[in-house]
Amino acid sequence: MIEKLKELSKDTVIYGISTILGRFLGFLLVPFYTNIFPTAEYGIYTYLYTIIAFLNVVYIYGMDAAYMKYASLSENEGKKNVFSTPLIFLTVTSFLISSVILIFRDPVIHFLNVPERYSFLLYYILGILVLDTLALIPFASLRLERKAVKFATIKIINIIINLSLNILLILYYKMGIEAIFISNIIASGFSLIALLPEIKEKMKITLQTGILKRMIKFGIPYLPASMAAIMVQMIDVPILRELTNDSTVGVYRANYKLGIFMLLFVSMFQYAWQPFFLNNAKEKNAKEIFSKVLTLFVLVASIIWIVVSLFIDNLAAIEFFNGKSLIGKSYLSGIYIVPLILFAYIFHGMYVNFQAGIYIEEKTKYFPYITGTGALLNVATNFLLIPVWGMFGAAMATFVSYFAMAIFIYFVSQKFYKIKYEFNRVIPNLILISAILVVYYYLYFEGFLTFGVKILMLVSFLVLAFALGILRKKEILRAFLIIQSKR
Numbered sequence: 391m392i393e394k395l396k397e398l399s400k401d402t403v404i405y406g407i408s409t410i411l412g413r414f415l416g417f418l419l420v421p422f423y424t425n426i427f428p429t430a431e432y433g434i435y436t437y438l439y440t441i442i443a444f445l446n447v448v449y450i451y452g453m454d455a456a457y458m459k460y461a462s463l464s465e466n467e468g469k470k471n472v473f474s475t476p477l478i479f480l481t482v483t484s485f486l487i488s489s490v491i492l493i494f495r496d497p498v499i500h501f502l503n504v505p506e507r508y509s510f511l512l513y514y515i516l517g518i519l520v521l522d523t524l525a526l527i528p529f530a531s532l533r534l535e536r537k538a539v540k541f542a543t544i545k546i547i548n549i550i551i552n553l554s555l556n557i558l559l560i561l562y563y564k565m566g567i568e569a570i571f572i573s574n575i576i577a578s579g580f581s582l583i584a585l586l587p588e589i590k591e592k593m594k595i596t597l598q599t600g601i602l603k604r605m606i607k608f609g610i611p612y613l614p615a616s617m618a619a620i621m622v623q624m625i626d627v628p629i630l631r632e633l634t635n636d637s638t639v640g641v642y643r644a645n646y647k648l649g650i651f652m653l654l655f656v657s658m659f660q661y662a663w664q665p666f667f668l669n670n671a672k673e674k675n676a677k678e679i680f681s682k683v684l685t686l687f688v689l690v691a692s693i694i695w696i697v698v699s700l701f702i703d704n705l706a707a708i709e710f711f712n713g714k715s716l717i718g719k720s721y722l723s724g725i726y727i728v729p730l731i732l733f734a735y736i737f738h739g740m741y742v743n744f745q746a747g748i749y750i751e752e753k754t755k756y757f758p759y760i761t762g763t764g765a766l767l768n769v770a771t772n773f774l775l776i777p778v779w780g781m782f783g784a785a786m787a788t789f790v791s792y793f794a795m796a797i798f799i800y801f802v803s804q805k806f807y808k809i810k811y812e813f814n815r816v817i818p819n820l821i822l823i824s825a826i827l828v829v830y831y832y833l834y835f836e837g838f839l840t841f842g843v844k845i846l847m848l849v850s851f852l853v854l855a856f857a858l859g860i861l862r863k864k865e866i867l868r869a870f871l872i873i874q875s876k877r
Contacts (some may be wrong), residue, residue, distance in 0.1 A: 413657070415549045417650050419556055424644050424718035426560065427567065433636030434508060435567045436643040440627040441502060442515055443620050449484050449523045452612025454530045456605035459749070461534055462668050473592040475601045477527045484523040488516045514571035521578035528585040531592065534665055544584045552577035608754060615757035618765035622791045625765065626784040629772040634780070642781040644717050645724035648706065649731035651698045652691065656739040659687060667746040677809045684743045685812045689860065691736045692819050696851045699729035699830065700844040726834055727785040729827055734789040736823070737796040744799045747807025756802045764795035818858045826851055
């Protein structure tokens with residue numbers, strides 16, 4: 391089992407480097423934007439990218455998951471058919487959807503409530519969507535074949551191009567938020583060009599209807615499921631915008647993005663986890679391995695949570711480059727939502743972990759019900775709490791939905807693929823985080839959350855973690871040995 395965990399950790403490190411570096415470079419745009427754009431303009435940019443996120447689900451409709459499923463089962467020449475069929479079909483449908491949107495441009499703009507002065511950005515939005523859709527299957531192929539270095543290189547260069555163009559176009563050409571979309575479309579174009587050798591190697595001009603039908607049948611549940619997942623992640627933006635204003639949305643999402651410190655960990659785990667459990671499902675001790683993975687995931691996530699939650703406001707307030715800060719000073723009023731967002735991401739990671747059984751047993755039809763329930767809870771909680779708590783209500787809605795989805799998918803997955811998880815360690819870990827969170831908010835809103843108190847809370851967390859058996863000396867030493875062996 392140790393060797394299998396090492397295999398997962400190796401892929402996680404490679405994907406993690408690309409994910410951490412790529413997202414970190416992208417995250418540098420948050421202080422850049424928030425120290426330049428007014429909160430309302432940043433809110434508009436956030437809203438438009440929310441639209442991209444929702445449309446991206448429509449363009450993809452679960453074909454990436456379907457490809458990875460059937461490509462992992464095919465051999466030799468069959469792999470080209472499995473690669474080519476979804477790629478060709480996605481190409482046709484992406485151009486078709488874009489054409490329909492352009493034909494009905496004015497009603498679409500009106501429906502989305504996009505301010506007239508920003509309506510021209512629709513053309514950039516559609517270009518980004520088409521390019522990213524065409525790169526979907528080639529990127530999935532790299533993941534499945536464990537070509538993590540190539541995957542990472544393309545992703546990192548994409549982010550560097552995006553970042554560089556943002557700085558150039560905003561600082562020197564004063565293009566405002568239009569520069570963000572221009573930079574994105576050029577970076578997406580680079581990724582597709584970089585993937586052309588992969589496409590050329592595996593592409594056949596063929597559309598296998600049998601393969602396509604199976605893929606659509608497998609992947610189509612991902613359309614409502616993915617739409618619901620995006621609702622969980624981003625429906626707070628249009629609802630908060632409707633109930634408040636663009637400025638509040640800007641402050642909220644800028645601080646929401648400080649959750650990147652947990653999101654990075656969850657994302658790099660997710661990239662490695664799906665191919666890992668698909669390729670190891672037939673191992674004799676697979677379930678034991680999967681159980682241990684959950685324990686280790688929650689353990690590492692809890693350490694990230696306590697450190698970031700306690701000290702993110704201190705970090706965000708540090709001034710650099712002539713009074714600039716991690717996020718613009720006009721955005722710091724929303725910093726208190728970060729610990730709740732980080733906790734929500736832990737449950738998102740658990741949700742990702744529990745997906746293994748549903749994938750392995752091909753029970754993807756349950757995804758729409760699970761994520762749909764999470765989305766409904768998110769919408770309801772947003773409408774219920776935003777009028778009372780403002781942006782904190784939106785953050786609470788995110789937590790409620792991720793928590794519910796993790797619980798629901800656990801029970802569904804256990805029904806078809808029962809795994810004996812180490813809940814004697816996982817649950818005390820989550821309870822400890824919850825207790826610290828309650829204390830944190832009490833002290834924060836009462837004005838008692840000093841730096842010294844934070845240090846005391848950190849020490850208390852570690853002491854209790856060892857006392858409850860959450861942290862174990864042997865596992866820590868083993869982790870150091872694994873890390874040392876990679877040097």
